[in-house]
Amino acid sequence: MIYAYRLHAFATEELGEAYEWYENKQSGLGERFLRAVHKKIDEIALHPQTYSSRGKKDYREVKVEFFPYVIVYRVLTRKKEIYISAIHNTNKNPERKYRK
Numbered sequence: 001m002i003y004a005y006r007l008h009a010f011a012t013e014e015l016g017e018a019y020e021w022y023e024n025k026q027s028g029l030g031e032r033f034l035r036a037v038h039k040k041i042d043e044i045a046l047h048p049q050t051y052s053s054r055g056k057k058d059y060r061e062v063k064v065e066f067f068p069y070v071i072v073y074r075v076l077t078r079k080k081e082i083y084i085s086a087i088h089n090t091n092k093n094p095e096r097k098y099r100k
Contacts, residue, residue, distance in 0.1 A: 005084060018030075073085065
């Protein structure tokens with residue numbers, strides 16, 4: 001079963017900022033970043049339990065291929081929903097990636 005997903009407002013902001021940063025570095029790189037993130041989100045939606053819990057209770061993380069980012073999410077089984085709390089740059093403070 002495919003789970004629906006929703007992004008925390010800050011995760012949406014992080015995604016947009018990363019896109020802009022990569023696109024400013026090289027034309028098309030921002031698009032490549034977005035494709036990599038959406039590919040991982042699609043994998044999570046299909047198999048949400050695949051990735052192990054990390055850090056704070058009930059949060060899971062998956063690395064975005066080719067980029068220094070992780071997607072931090074919780075599985076809301078009753079709602080059949082994935083709650084993405086962060087699209088976190090691994091070079092930044094790790095405590096900021098866990099949100100309610």
